[in-house]
Amino acid sequence: VTAKPTVVVVGAGAGGDAVAWGLRKQGFQGSILLIGAESERPYNRPYLSKQLLRQEITTEKTFLRPAQEYERRNIQLLLNRRVVRAHGSDRQLELQSGGRIPWDVLVLATGSEPRWLPDAPRRANVFTLRSLHDGLALQTAVAGAGRVMVVGAGFIGMEVAASARQLGKEVLAVEVAPIPMGRALGEEMGQIYARLHRSRGVDLRTGVSVSRWIESDDRVRAVELSDGTREEVDLILIGIGVSPRVALAEDLGLSLGEGGVRVDEALRAAPDVFCIGDIAAHQHPVYGRPLRVEHWQVAQRQGTGVATSVAGQPEPYREIPWFWSDQYDVNLQYLGNSRDFDETITRGNTEAEKFSIFYRKDGVIQAVLSINDARTGRFSRDLISRRTVVDGRILADPDSDLKGLAASA
Numbered sequence: 001v002t003a004k005p006t007v008v009v010v011g012a013g014a015g016g017d018a019v020a021w022g023l024r025k026q027g028f029q030g031s032i033l034l035i036g037a038e039s040e041r042p043y044n045r046p047y048l049s050k051q052l053l054r055q056e057i058t059t060e061k062t063f064l065r066p067a068q069e070y071e072r073r074n075i076q077l078l079l080n081r082r083v084v085r086a087h088g089s090d091r092q093l094e095l096q097s098g099g100r101i102p103w104d105v106l107v108l109a110t111g112s113e114p115r116w117l118p119d120a121p122r123r124a125n126v127f128t129l130r131s132l133h134d135g136l137a138l139q140t141a142v143a144g145a146g147r148v149m150v151v152g153a154g155f156i157g158m159e160v161a162a163s164a165r166q167l168g169k170e171v172l173a174v175e176v177a178p179i180p181m182g183r184a185l186g187e188e189m190g191q192i193y194a195r196l197h198r199s200r201g202v203d204l205r206t207g208v209s210v211s212r213w214i215e216s217d218d219r220v221r222a223v224e225l226s227d228g229t230r231e232e233v234d235l236i237l238i239g240i241g242v243s244p245r246v247a248l249a250e251d252l253g254l255s256l257g258e259g260g261v262r263v264d265e266a267l268r269a270a271p272d273v274f275c276i277g278d279i280a281a282h283q284h285p286v287y288g289r290p291l292r293v294e295h296w297q298v299a300q301r302q303g304t305g306v307a308t309s310v311a312g313q314p315e316p317y318r319e320i321p322w323f324w325s326d327q328y329d330v331n332l333q334y335l336g337n338s339r340d341f342d343e344t345i346t347r348g349n350t351e352a353e354k355f356s357i358f359y360r361k362d363g364v365i366q367a368v369l370s371i372n373d374a375r376t377g378r379f380s381r382d383l384i385s386r387r388t389v390v391d392g393r394i395l396a397d398p399d400s401d402l403k404g405l406a407a408s409a
């Protein structure tokens with residue numbers, strides 16, 4: 001790589017934006033190209049299911065930075081451009097619009113595509129939610145609807161359900177699994193969220209799926225559920241998860257795994273090729289196994305991490321994954337990864353919707369899930385990073401001093 005290399009970032013989302021800005025912050029002198037398929041500059045995606053959907057903020061407020069800032073920092077923002085192929089042999093990207101772009105260092109930050117239910121008809125009132133474009137279309141549709149249906153009770157589905165309830169809409173949520181958000185949060189939390197939504201008026205039906213879509217005039221008017229009931233609805237949001245966009249990684253022959261692209265501790269998939277965000281299955285130095293996390297702050301932090309590596313020397317990315325979800329007045333924060341645990345410890349009162357759950361393995365905290373209790377998560381970060389063994393009784397006691405414990409660990 002030359003003294004002033006060209007860094008090309010594919011994907012102008014959470015991760016991609018952070019790489020470009022991180023590079024300039026580190027004093028990187030080479031060229032930076034940030035290529036995005038969407039027509040808008042990078043924006044805050046989590047707003048789409050929350051503040052933007054509820055019309056609490058304008059579209060302008062969703063953007064991460066003023067447009068002229070990119071120019072000012074000499075970051076070339078190529079919007080409305082889709083990269084259709086990556087050629088590893090001559091280090092070039094091919095754009096859909098024609099033309100090729102050479103790279104010295106390549107960062108793939110292409111995010112995910114929402115999944116579509118194979119039998120769902122593509123109709124004007126059937127939505128998925130990923131882009132600002134999707135968000136604005138859904139915002140208009142929800143505003144004009146009386147009864148909103150959500151298919152799939154994952155984070156996106158349940159956040160949309162909550163926002164629609166807050167807008168005073170009737171909400172029907174259908175989930176094929178026995179509980180909402182079970183895949184991400186497990187049985188106990190799934191039950192808590194089911195209660196939470198039902199108590200706020202969501203008609204949540206679990207263990208059922210849509211068996212028939214009843215249409216007229218380019219719209220789905222009603223659905224028939226697998227339990228035989230028929231429901232009239234004004235619009236449908238399909239929120240059944242996402243598929244990471246790994247096509248460019250495949251072009252380059254990068255190694256795939258965990259549903260994404262395998263990257264080493266420094267987020268490197270190959271020499272001078274990095275992957276971050278939703279697509280990155282990162283060999284995490286603290287956990288000693290690959291983690292792939294589909295969350296905002298992880299993508300941003302990984303972007304900053306790659307910028308540090310590119311501007312200096314590749315170094316392991318050690319941050320503990322963290323994410324949040326806001327539904328009604330309930331703030332969830334989740335720190336770490338709990339795929340591997342042998343014990344849970346609850347701190348606080350689950351009934352009062354203010355508590356944390358620690359997930360431990362051999363006495364070491366793997367993850368902390370906090371409901372309206374962000375402090376506990378915050379103070380646990382160092383305990384997780386340092387793999388400190390903490391007495392379970394201390395964790396369970398809401399009056400114990402976790403901050404002091406982390407400081408002395």
Ligand SMILES: Cc1cc2nc3c(=O)[nH]c(=O)nc-3n(C[C@H](O)[C@H](O)[C@H](O)COP(=O)(O)OP(=O)(O)OC[C@H]3O[C@@H](n4cnc5c(N)ncnc54)[C@H](O)[C@@H]3O)c2cc1C
Nearest residue numbers: 011013014015037045046083111277278294295296299323
């Ligand atoms: C509605 C919604 C709400 C969310 N809420 C939360 C939340 O509360 N908390 C949380 O932690 N996370 C949340 N997330 C998840 C979070 O937004 C994502 O995990 C994060 O954006 C991933 O960042 P990324 O950089 O990997 O991809 P993205 O931010 O998705 O950016 C990828 C970009 O790459 C572009 N792109 C893809 N392929 C190409 C190509 N071939 N050529 C050019 N451009 C391309 C895409 O158009 C896209 O703009 C939410 C997501 C959604 C959709």
